[in-house]
Amino acid sequence: MQSTEQTEQQTPTQAPGLLAEGRTLGVIGAGVMGQTLLRGLLQSGLVQHRNVWTTAKSEETCKRVAASLGIAAERDYRARIADAGILLLCVKPSQMGVVLTKLKQAGLPEDVLLISIAAGDTIAQLEGMLGTANPWIRAMPNTPCIVGEGMTVVCGGTEAREEHLATARRIFQAVGLCRVVDETYFNAITALSGSGPAYIYLIIEALADAGVRVGLPRELALSLVSQTVMGATKMVQASGRHPASLRDDVTTPAGCTIAGLLMLEDGKIRSVLARAIEEATRTAGQLGQPKAGNSH
Numbered sequence: 001m002q003s004t005e006q007t008e009q010q011t012p013t014q015a016p017g018l019l020a021e022g023r024t025l026g027v028i029g030a031g032v033m034g035q036t037l038l039r040g041l042l043q044s045g046l047v048q049h050r051n052v053w054t055t056a057k058s059e060e061t062c063k064r065v066a067a068s069l070g071i072a073a074e075r076d077y078r079a080r081i082a083d084a085g086i087l088l089l090c091v092k093p094s095q096m097g098v099v100l101t102k103l104k105q106a107g108l109p110e111d112v113l114l115i116s117i118a119a120g121d122t123i124a125q126l127e128g129m130l131g132t133a134n135p136w137i138r139a140m141p142n143t144p145c146i147v148g149e150g151m152t153v154v155c156g157g158t159e160a161r162e163e164h165l166a167t168a169r170r171i172f173q174a175v176g177l178c179r180v181v182d183e184t185y186f187n188a189i190t191a192l193s194g195s196g197p198a199y200i201y202l203i204i205e206a207l208a209d210a211g212v213r214v215g216l217p218r219e220l221a222l223s224l225v226s227q228t229v230m231g232a233t234k235m236v237q238a239s240g241r242h243p244a245s246l247r248d249d250v251t252t253p254a255g256c257t258i259a260g261l262l263m264l265e266d267g268k269i270r271s272v273l274a275r276a277i278e279e280a281t282r283t284a285g286q287l288g289q290p291k292a293g294n295s296h
């Protein structure tokens, strides 16, 4: 399904009906992202503990997640497939083939909505690998979903209707912002917002180190930097102004800000960031590899 781009604001989505009566939401892959989404969804109240379950490759992960989230978590989830309404596939692209084979063997009902967050796996690859008429949504979230400030994009597959995109939006709006985009943008978005938190953490760490270099205690430096990053972000979002215009407000003639900016430009900060995103985009495009021969 060709999706049109829409902006979605974060809303405390409490409306009933995410799942039909007696159906469940299963999260396959209880790793960093699987747990992040589970936590966010449970905290938002969009799903209840009793109608959510998860699975992982190892018994250890299952036990740990069952204890920390208070939901069912078992290695062998085949018996749960018959009642599933939505499956969130949160495994690595290299694990996707094994998972889809298992779902098929378990008799996956064709009305189950499948949502994949695997970087690099295209809708066409996913539909082709499974070979059923299930509706697919491809999503790219990021880790700040855990604090309700995630950024997720979604697009729909050939069997996905408006209601399926709406369901996916409700899920990801429960943990941040969600936009519907064309699939052609996915590799670039994976690089920019999927990987993005890592780049920002590195910048925060580097600025905090810089504060230490000029004599500040580390704890104070980190608190100054993290609040400044958050404040600047809110200024961009709330004002709708171009970042260069906001930067001008801070930059007085012959002042210290312009002196610092000049050093950043000397260090080619713009082209370094652009090259980083370019390389990450290229790598994202190589993540969806053929799945034949993968083993659990």
Ligand SMILES: NC(=O)c1ccc[n+]([C@@H]2O[C@H](COP(=O)([O-])OP(=O)(O)OC[C@H]3O[C@@H](n4cnc5c(N)ncnc54)[C@H](OP(=O)(O)O)[C@@H]3O)[C@@H](O)[C@H]2O)c1
Pocket (backbone or CB within 6 Å): 028, 029, 030, 031, 032, 033, 034, 055, 056, 057, 058, 059, 061, 062, 090, 091, 092, 093, 095, 098, 099, 117, 118, 119, 140, 141, 142, 143, 194, 195, 296
């Ligand atoms: N991390 C991010 O910031 C991020 C952002 C956006 C999208 N993504 C995408 O999210 C997906 C998951 O990434 P992640 O960082 O959460 O990885 P992860 O922490 O390694 O989690 C993967 C999970 O999948 C489980 N698993 C592996 N094989 C399985 C199988 N055959 N059946 C069921 N579960 C299985 C693993 O179990 P064990 O714990 O027992 O090993 C683990 O819990 C990837 O496709 C990635 O591209 C990640």
